[in-house]
Amino acid sequence: MPEKKIRVLIAKPGLDGHDRGAKVIARALRDAGMEVIYTGLRQTPEMIASAAVQEDVDVIGLSILSGAHNTLCPQLLTLLREKGMDDVVVLLGGIIPEADVAALKTAGIAEIFLPGTSTQDIVDFIHKRVTH
Amino acid sequence: MSEPSKGSTSTVVPSETKPVRRKPSAREIAWEEKTLNPTLAKSPEREASFSTISAYPIRRLYTPADLPDWDAQRDLGYPGEPPYTRGIHATMHRGRLWTMRQFAGFGTAEDTNQRFRYLLSQGQTGLSTAFDLPTLMGYDSDHPLSEGEVGKCGVAISSLADMEVLFDQIPLADVTTSMTINSPAAVIWAMYLAVAEKQGADWKKISGTLQNDILKEYIAQKEYIYPPEPSMRLVIDTFEFGVKNTPKFNTISISGYHIREAGSTAIQELAFTLRDGMEYVEWGMRRGLDVDEFVPQLSFFFNAHSDFFEEIAKYRAARRIWHKAMVERYKSKNPRAWALRFHTQTAGCSLTAQQPYNNVVRTALQGLAAVLGGTQSLHTNSLDEAWALPTEFAATIALRTQQIIAHETGVTNTVDPLGGSYLVETLTNEVEGGAWDYINKIDAIGGMVAAIERGYPQREIAEASYRYQVSVDKKEKIIVGVNDFVTKEKPLEILQIDETVAHRQADRLRTLRAERSGDEVNRRLAALRKATQGKDNLMPYIYNAVKSYATLGEICDAMRDTFGTYEEVAIT
Numbered sequence: 109m110p111e112k113k114i115r116v117l118i119a120k121p122g123l124d125g126h127d128r129g130a131k132v133i134a135r136a137l138r139d140a141g142m143e144v145i146y147t148g149l150r151q152t153p154e155m156i157a158s159a160a161v162q163e164d165v166d167v168i169g170l171s172i173l174s175g176a177h178n179t180l181c182p183q184l185l186t187l188l189r190e191k192g193m194d195d196v197v198v199l200l201g202g203i204i205p206e207a208d209v210a211a212l213k214t215a216g217i218a219e220i221f222l223p224g225t226s227t228q229d230i231v232d233f234i235h236k237r238v239t240h
Numbered sequence: 241m242s243e244p245s246k247g248s249t250s251t252v253v254p255s256e257t258k259p260v261r262r263k264p265s266a267r268e269i270a271w272e273e274k275t276l277n278p279t280l281a282k283s284p285e286r287e288a289s290f291s292t293i294s295a296y297p298i299r300r301l302y303t304p305a306d307l308p309d310w311d312a313q314r315d316l317g318y319p320g321e322p323p324y325t326r327g328i329h330a331t332m333h334r335g336r337l338w339t340m341r342q343f344a345g346f347g348t349a350e351d352t353n354q355r356f357r358y359l360l361s362q363g364q365t366g367l368s369t370a371f372d373l374p375t376l377m378g379y380d381s382d383h384p385l386s387e388g389e390v391g392k393c394g395v396a397i398s399s400l401a402d403m404e405v406l407f408d409q410i411p412l413a414d415v416t417t418s419m420t421i422n423s424p425a426a427v428i429w430a431m432y433l434a435v436a437e438k439q440g441a442d443w444k445k446i447s448g449t450l451q452n453d454i455l456k457e458y459i460a461q462k463e464y465i466y467p468p469e470p471s472m473r474l475v476i477d478t479f480e481f482g483v484k485n486t487p488k489f490n491t492i493s494i495s496g497y498h499i500r501e502a503g504s505t506a507i508q509e510l511a512f513t514l515r516d517g518m519e520y521v522e523w524g525m526r527r528g529l530d531v532d533e534f535v536p537q538l539s540f541f542f543n544a545h546s547d548f549f550e551e552i553a554k555y556r557a558a559r560r561i562w563h564k565a566m567v568e569r570y571k572s573k574n575p576r577a578w579a580l581r582f583h584t585q586t587a588g589c590s591l592t593a594q595q596p597y598n599n600v601v602r603t604a605l606q607g608l609a610a611v612l613g614g615t616q617s618l619h620t621n622s623l624d625e626a627w628a629l630p631t632e633f634a635a636t637i638a639l640r641t642q643q644i645i646a647h648e649t650g651v652t653n654t655v656d657p658l659g660g661s662y663l664v665e666t667l668t669n670e671v672e673g674g675a676w677d678y679i680n681k682i683d684a685i686g687g688m689v690a691a692i693e694r695g696y697p698q699r700e701i702a703e704a705s706y707r708y709q710v711s712v713d714k715k716e717k718i719i720v721g722v723n724d725f726v727t728k729e730k731p732l733e734i735l736q737i738d739e740t741v742a743h744r745q746a747d748r749l750r751t752l753r754a755e756r757s758g759d760e761v762n763r764r765l766a767a768l769r770k771a772t773q774g775k776d777n778l779m780p781y782i783y784n785a786v787k788s789y790a791t792l793g794e795i796c797d798a799m800r801d802t803f804g805t806y807e808e809v810a811i812t
Contacts (some may be wrong), residue, residue, distance in 0.1 A: 175388075
């Protein structure tokens with residue numbers, strides 16, 4: 109029996125259209141054997157939470173380069189809790205000032221990947237956190 | 241939703257890797273045998289092959305053998321004359337330095353007005369406005385989707401009232417202003433023209449640049465509102481309005497910058513940008529505009545990335561392609577339409593969050609490439625921009641970097657100092673050839689709008705971007721401080737923009753809506769909405785709506801009602 113694939117939702121919340129990072133990560137995770145669903149641009153936290161439930165994902169990878177992370181991340185985390193998705197691992201990448209990192213992690217973001225992170229580090233992190 | 245992966249990266253052979261037809265001399269062959277081969281036998285080179293940051297192959301040595309058919313009179317020519325390889329002015333930076341134009345915008349209109357006046361006081365010679373994401377997407381600051389985004393990536397502008405504050409005490413008759421706005425460009429431009437009118441500045445004399453390049457939004461930056469067809473109508477409306485009313489204003493800045501930032505190669509940046517330019521020319525001609533009249537108001541905007549010679553070759557090739565296209569494809573008779581004028585910005589995507597002071601060095605080298613490539617204006621990035629919008633401290637160093645290039649290095653003493661270099665001339669030829677291959681492919685698809693609808697440029701860029709990431713992950717390409725030479729540093733002090741900006745904007749909008757004449761606003765919005773259903777130029781209707789203090793969101797909504805909105809098929 110083949111091992112069940114890790115399911116990842118890559119999401120672009122907010123108005124930001126810079127999708128280079130999201131697309132690179134989506135492809136790298138897929139090349140690493142994961143099942144990747146990309147939401148496309150301009151998703152509200154509600155849309156992302158619903159997609160996460162529908163697709164029954166293990167991981168959500170958020171990409172935010174616009175500075176709206178302090179607003180959008182807590183909203184999404186609250187919605188996920190309301191939908192009983194507490195166990196989903198929520199990752200964040202993009203332009204995130206170091207001063208914001210601690211509060212985001214306290215709010216429930218599992219890890220924050222800053223510019224310059226190698227895709228292998230993200231793959232390794234997911235494998236460590238998600239085991240079927 | 242996602243499409244399946246397009247297979248292994250190695251299956252993609254970019255057209256730019258065609259072998260060069262070299263004709264080495266007897267002397268060169270003798271050198272290889274006598275001097276080179278023994279050296280290689282003793283100490284092999286560091287790598288099996290060398291390539292640019294775009295993975296374009298670079299030879300060990302360039303000699304006349306690389307330029308067998310090159311004709312200095314025809315291919316290089318003289319500055320200020322076709323094919324403009326050496327620059328569009330006879331004296332280039334000896335006559336006039338490039339415009340030092342630092343992109344700025346954050347918080348409210350007051351905050352950015354203050355930064356503008358600071359930059360002008362420090363010797364900056366033109367303004368360049370960054371708008372926040374709600375403004376770029378045609379939403380007012382108090383729209384639900386604007387939550388968390390107000391004033392973050394640029395300045396929040398929701399109405400003419402904000403625009404009046406933004407340019408308070410800045411004489412628009414004297415200062416040239418660039419505005420980085422695309423989908424709602426016609427609306428923001430109407431606001432700017434209204435401020436100019438209020439200041440008593442003559443529209444016939446004011447100068448500046450509207451980015452207004454919707455095609456690269458679909459290709460790369462993704463800040464679009466409407467589908468391509470009505471978006472192109474709006475662009476051509478601004479061209480037509482500009483020819484009649486603001487002959488010195490650049491009604492568009494056809495941009496490769498964002499295409500490159502999205503991960504394209506240098507050749508893709510060049511090809512897609514120039515083909516976008518041709519698309520605008522063709523749509524303008526279909527409207528019945530005269531190329532010799534409207535094309536002189538079209539300007540370009542390129543990236544200055546880190547690979548020094550590849551970038552210089554790109555700018556030189558751009559001028560040659562545009563000249564050829566204007567003369568041969570569009571039968572232009574006006575030399576002002578042949579000369580490609582461009583702004584440059586150093587590569588934001590090359591900035592590292594790690595060891596951020598190294599970014600000053602990167603930016604200086606990239607700015608130098610832009611100057612050697614003959615740019616007309618330049619923005620140099622600030623060292624802290626991998627973290628946030630720049631602080632005043634960082635923005636000042638960025639401006640000083642340009643001033644050092646201009647006044648200390650001596651590179652401005654002569655025109656096109658690299659002209660005649662075997663490497664630079666060969667690369668210019670090859671980059672130009674690679675770009676024409678792409679342009680021909682897009683022609684075969686049926687033009688750029690058709691290519692975008694099929695996802696062709698988007699897919700090419702995604703491939704290039706992934707290939708680059710793989711090469712960085714494998715350390716085939718080194719980024720200092722990121723995948724090599726890594727050290728720990730303490731965090732920078734960065735610019736923080738708090739939520740009070742959003743509250744101040746919401747208050748201001750509430751006051752505006754209460755004080756303006758609601759009836760007048762509704763009448764003018766209704767007139768605009770009706771015009772969107774016909775064929776009239778929309779600029780006068782938008783201008784009238786702006787003057788009644790209808791908000792950006794209301795005006796964009798009036799057009800959304802007819803045009804609808806665009807959603808892309810995401811390619812991963």
